Amino acid sequence: MGNILEIKNLSKNFKGLKAVSNVSFSVEEGKITGLIGSNGAGKTTLFNMISGVFPPTEGNVIYKGTDITGMKPYKYSGLGIARTFQIMKPLAHMTVLDNVASGALYGKKKIGSLKHAKEYAEEILEFTGLYEKKDWLPGNMGTAYKKRLEVARALATNPDLLLLDEVMAGLNPTETDEAIELFRKINSNGTTILLIEHVMRAVANLCEKVVVMHHGEMITEGTPQEVMNDPYVIEIYLGKEEESDG
């Protein structure tokens, strides 16, 4: 299969700070690609440019062969790109079901009625293991369920490309395994995934390709095995992670 997404020489400056600097890589359709790098490496900034939160200073975002650089966020779900946010943004006053139904209403599937949106949301809740929580308010749930809700809301838009921003942070090992299984299931249904993740076990388990960023620059890409054995990656990223864990 070809590339669903191509990032070409993407840069973002914030008042003199080069948050992302001349980054280029591609995401192959149907695959799971990982994006790793220490805090402040520019990963979320890259997601923000891909998902239209703000335009790049330079460079292009090519999606399904079309240049979508700088396109407004509200057009994105119609395109088939959905994302989760590191700082979760559920609609606090709405139930889990209604949160997911609102995702369905704005998605690529063009569901016109609230009734159909709720029916579709119920399917998504079953699929993501959230059905039992459907009448809960998001604020009353634990981290693992809140993360699942972020994923469910994004999935409800029926994306072809799903961008996951650290959805496994704060999960215990069992919850991490469940999340890995969920992402495999989503991917095997045909959704391409690009994920930012610090949990290396999950990256190694899920990703066919990993892109490594450091101080705004892309320093290498390869299979999980290749990047985890790369002395420079170990020095600047993996070594530090071990230190901060201990």
Ligand SMILES: Nc1ncnc2c1ncn2[C@@H]1O[C@H](COP(=O)(O)OP(=O)(O)OP(=O)(O)O)[C@@H](O)[C@H]1O
């Ligand atoms: N809207 C913004 N305005 C100004 N500076 C920003 C903005 N967003 C990010 N930055 C800066 O850009 C740099 C890259 O941040 P970014 O959040 O993209 O890193 P990251 O790799 O996602 O880090 P983390 O793993 O901590 O989420 C940081 O120095 C950050 O402070």
